[in-house]
Amino acid sequence: VSNSTTQKYLPGTHPDWPPPVRTTGPVAWFRKNLFSSPLNSVLTLMSFWFLWTIIPPFFEWTILNSIFTADSRKECWDQMSTPGVGACWAFISDRVSLFTYGFYPQPLRWRVDLSFVLLVLAVVPVLYEKLPYRKYGLLYSAAFPFIAGWLLAGGLGLEPVSTDQFGGIMLTLILGITGITFSLPIGIALALGRLSNMPTLRMLCVLFIEFIRGVPLITLLFVASTMLNYFLPPGTVYALLTRVLIIVTLFG
Known part of the structure; x- marks a missing residue:
């Protein structure tokens, strides 16, 4: 060059x-x-x-072209019979409260709304590590399941509500939060027990873990909801939600 x-x-x-x-x-x-x-x-x-x-x-x-408002199922079907009309979603607006609260009493639904707000506040300290005074927020997050249980089930000054009336998104969140909260320490204890030097403790932990891993959750839920009462002493009754929560926690 x-x-x-x-x-x-x-x-x-x-x-x-x-x-x-x-x-x-x-x-x-x-x-x-x-x-x-x-x-x-x-x-x-x-x-x-x-x-x-x-x-x-x-x-x-x-x-x-869908239908979002209708006074009855017949009206919905009549509109859908018209050419060019799409799906009928009127039942969503009509049943949105059922999807959210289940059969929770209407005058007491403010307790469910308050639980939703408290849930959001409980999640914030878990997600944001740089949050000021985060350790106090984590203490509140750990106490939230008990606070929500008191609000939803009642007692200690609040009107009691039967768990048979729980449903919708509220019930889904109850199952998920309870399962995550209580299954984590149980899982840690089982993992440590499986590594223990005590043969009996190690064998029991391994048997429990392998049993839970080998049996489908739907089978355990069926046993808890239907067949468990046959093995309990006469007169012993546990709420269905309590039995399901125990199974979900142990399975988690």
Whole structure:
């Protein structure tokens, strides 16, 4: 290379040209993953055609042309018999309280709402490590299941509510939070017991762990809800929710 060329094009003095469009960016990704061969190109075009024929009609049936208000099922069916009318979602607006609260008494549903708010406050210290005074927030998070249980079930100054009236999202959160909260320490204890030097303790922990791993949860729930009463002394009655919570906790 001549000295004049070296002086004119010194390294680092001129920016590099961007790579060709066909080698980077969305175009390159499409060429590499969707149109890399004639067969892939045909399959890609067929997939696009299939999505185009399915998604717009499905969107129209579920959203654009659907029914969101109706006074009865008959009215809903009458409207759906009209050509071009989509799905009937009127039952959602009519039953939204049932989906949320179950059969919880209407005058006492403020306790469920308060429990939802307290749940959000209990989750914040767990998710954010840099939260000020986080250790106090974690103490509240640990105490939240007991506070929520008192609010929902009543007692100690609040009107009692039977667990048979629990349902909806509220019941789902109760099962999930209770299972996570109480199964964690039990799981840690079982893991430590499995590593113990005491043969009896180690064998019991291993048997319990393998039993839970080998039996489906639905089987345990069926036993807890239906068959457990046959093995209890006469007159011994445990609430169905209590039995299910125990099974979910042990399974977790």
